[in-house]
Amino acid sequence: METRLMALLSIYADAPRPLAFAQGRGVVTYTRTEHLAQPMVSLLDLRHAIRGAGLGVIRDRVMIKLTPSSPESPFRxxxxxxxxxxxxxxxxxxxxxxxxxxxxxxxxxxxxxxAVGIDPYREHKTTGAGPVIAVHTDTLT
Incomplete structure (x- = not known):
């Protein structure tokens, strides 16, 4: 009985193994596809949902602070x-x-x-600020 069991085990030990991408893992064969569930919430782009939005304008000022203790000055x-x-x-x-x-x-x-202010002369670091929101042109003073 013991020799017969050893003979069976030697058959499996000598069988060629499939190639694998990771050591110790066999190749997984493709079996079927599954349908993924749809998201519960629709990811709508609501930026254009404002009635009569059209094109807007932002008028703002870029400021620079040279040291932590110095006051802000206009970034020309x-x-x-x-x-x-x-x-x-x-x-x-x-x-x-x-x-x-x-x-x-x-x-x-x-x-x-x-808004991101960039120094074209490369003397200061870039900083983003905001948020700023675009408004209709007629609302600017």
Whole structure:
């Protein structure tokens, strides 16, 4: 009985093993597909749900703080990016004037953006600030 058992075990020991990607694991064969459940909440883009939204504008000021104890001063001739908070899309790029003001037109009304001021002379670090929200042109004073 013992010799017969040893003979059976030797058959399995000598059998060629399938190739595997990880040592000690056999190749898993494809058997079937499963349908994934749909999400319970619809991921709708509600940025355009504002009635009569149209195009908006942001007028804001870019400031710079040279040291932690110094007061903020206008960041003149700085490059400004407006990034949409929802997905990080760069919606606008422009420059600030001598007093640090910039006016971004053609933006989506009611959408939240983050303003990033960039020093073109590479003397200061870039900082994002916000949020800023685009409004209708007629609401600016």
């Amino acid at each position: 001739n700085g490059r400004v990016w407006l990034l949409r908070v929802a997905d990080g899309y760069k919606a606008w790029e422009g420059w600030s004037d001598a007093q640090g003001w910039y006016t971004a037109r053609g933006l989506e009304v009611g959408v939240v953006y983050v």
